[in-house]
Amino acid sequence: MARFGLTQVVKLGSNENPLGVSPRVRDAVIRILDRAHHYPDGESTRLRGRLAGRFGLTPEHFCVANGADNILTCLGLAFVERGDRCVTGLPTYTAYAGLVRLLEGELVEVPLREWTFDVRALAEAAAGAKAVIVCNPNNPTGSILRHDELQALAEGVPPDALLVVDEAYAEWVDDPAFPDSVALLRRHPNIVIVRTFSKIYGLAGLRVGYAIGAPEIVASLNQVREPFPVDRLAQAAAEAALDDDAYARAAYENNRAGKAALAQGLTALGLRPLPSQANFVLVDLGRPAATVAERLLERGVIIRPGGMWRLPMWARITVGTPQEIARLLEALSTVLRQPA
Numbered sequence: 001m002a003r004f005g006l007t008q009v010v011k012l013g014s015n016e017n018p019l020g021v022s023p024r025v026r027d028a029v030i031r032i033l034d035r036a037h038h039y040p041d042g043e044s045t046r047l048r049g050r051l052a053g054r055f056g057l058t059p060e061h062f063c064v065a066n067g068a069d070n071i072l073t074c075l076g077l078a079f080v081e082r083g084d085r086c087v088t089g090l091p092t093y094t095a096y097a098g099l100v101r102l103l104e105g106e107l108v109e110v111p112l113r114e115w116t117f118d119v120r121a122l123a124e125a126a127a128g129a130k131a132v133i134v135c136n137p138n139n140p141t142g143s144i145l146r147h148d149e150l151q152a153l154a155e156g157v158p159p160d161a162l163l164v165v166d167e168a169y170a171e172w173v174d175d176p177a178f179p180d181s182v183a184l185l186r187r188h189p190n191i192v193i194v195r196t197f198s199k200i201y202g203l204a205g206l207r208v209g210y211a212i213g214a215p216e217i218v219a220s221l222n223q224v225r226e227p228f229p230v231d232r233l234a235q236a237a238a239e240a241a242l243d244d245d246a247y248a249r250a251a252y253e254n255n256r257a258g259k260a261a262l263a264q265g266l267t268a269l270g271l272r273p274l275p276s277q278a279n280f281v282l283v284d285l286g287r288p289a290a291t292v293a294e295r296l297l298e299r300g301v302i303i304r305p306g307g308m309w310r311l312p313m314w315a316r317i318t319v320g321t322p323q324e325i326a327r328l329l330e331a332l333s334t335v336l337r338q339p340a
C-alpha cells in the first residue's frame with residue numbers, strides 16, 4: 001500500500017506488482033548510483049545477452065528500450081506511415097489505437113469474440129495491412145490466445161505484415177496452452193514479441209521493456225530508438241530482477257492466490273468477474289463504473305473504470321496483496337450498497 005498523506009492508498013488501477021521493490025533490485029540500483037555521471041550502454045549489451053540466453057536466441061534478436069510503450073512507439077516509427085492499415089482488437093490496450101492515430105495510420109479495431117481476440121476476423125482484416133497487434137494475455141479482459149490460435153493467426157497474416165504480440169503479462173499465465181511465441185517467431189519472422197519488466201519484475205517506475213524479433217526487424221528498431229533509451233539504474237535493476245527468481249515466484253504466488261480471493265470476494269458481492277490469466281480482473285459492476293471508482297477513491301482505493309475501453313459499466317481491478325484486496329472488497333461492498 002502506498003502512503004499518501006495520512007491515508008493508506010490502495011492502488012489497484014495500473015496492474016503494478018504489489019510486492020514493492022525487491023531487495024536485490026534495490027541493492028543493484030544503489031550500487032550503480034555512484035556511476036550515474038557516465039552515460040549508460042545505449043545497446044543494453046549485458047541485459048540483451050542475458051535475455052538471449054534465457055530465450056535461446058541471439059542478442060541481435062533483442063531491442064531494449066524505455067518500457068514496452070517505448071518499444072511500441074519504436075515499432076510504429078519504424079514501420080507505420082500515413083494511411084497504413086493497422087489491425088487490432090477491441091477492447092484491448094489503448095496505446096495501440098493511440099499510436100496508430102498519432103501516426104495517421106488506418107486503424108481497424110476488430111471486436112473480441114467471447115472476450116477473446118477473434119483470430120479469423122483478424123486474419124481477414126489483415127489483408128493489405130502493415131501490422132496486426134494482439135495483446136496476450138489481453139489487457140483489460142485477461143483472456144489469452146492459445147498456442148494453436150496464435151499459430152493460426154501467424155499463418156493468416158500476410159508475411160509482409162508485422163504480427164506484434166504484446167506479452168506484457170505473460171509471466172503471470174498458468175494455462176499450459178499459452179503460446180510458445182518464440183517457437184512461432186522462428187517459423188514466422190514477421191512476428192515481434194513485446195515484453196516488459198514493469199509487471200512481474202516490479203520495475204514499472206524504472207522503465208525497461210524489450211522487443212524480441214528477427215535481427216532485421218530489431219535493426220530497424222535500433223534506427224529509430226533514442227541513443228540511450230534505458231538509464232544505468234534501470235539496466236542494473238533489470239539484470240538483478242532477472243536473477244531474482246524468489247521475488248518473481250513470490251509475486252506469481254501472491255497473484256495466483258490473490259486473484260482467486262478477489263474473484264471469490266467479487267462473486268460474494270453478486271458480481272461476475274471474467275476469468276483472467278493476468279494480474280487483474282475485469283468485472284461488470286452493473287452501474288456506471290466511473291462513479292463507483294470516484295467513490296472508492298474517496299475511500300482511498302483506486303481501480304480502473306472501463307470507459308476507455310467503451311465498457312462504462314465495467315472496471316479492471318489489479319490483484320493486490322491480501323490486505324489490499326480486503327480493503328478493496330470492503331470499500332466496494334459499502335459503495336455498492338449506495339444508490340447508483
Ligand SMILES: Cc1ncc(COP(=O)(O)O)c(C=O)c1O
Pocket residue numbers: 014015066067068069070093135139166168169195196197198204207208209
Ligand atoms: C498490454 C500492455 N502493454 C504494454 C504496457 C506498457 O508497459 P511498460 O510499463 O513496459 O511501458 C502495458 C502497461 O500497462 C500493458 O498493459
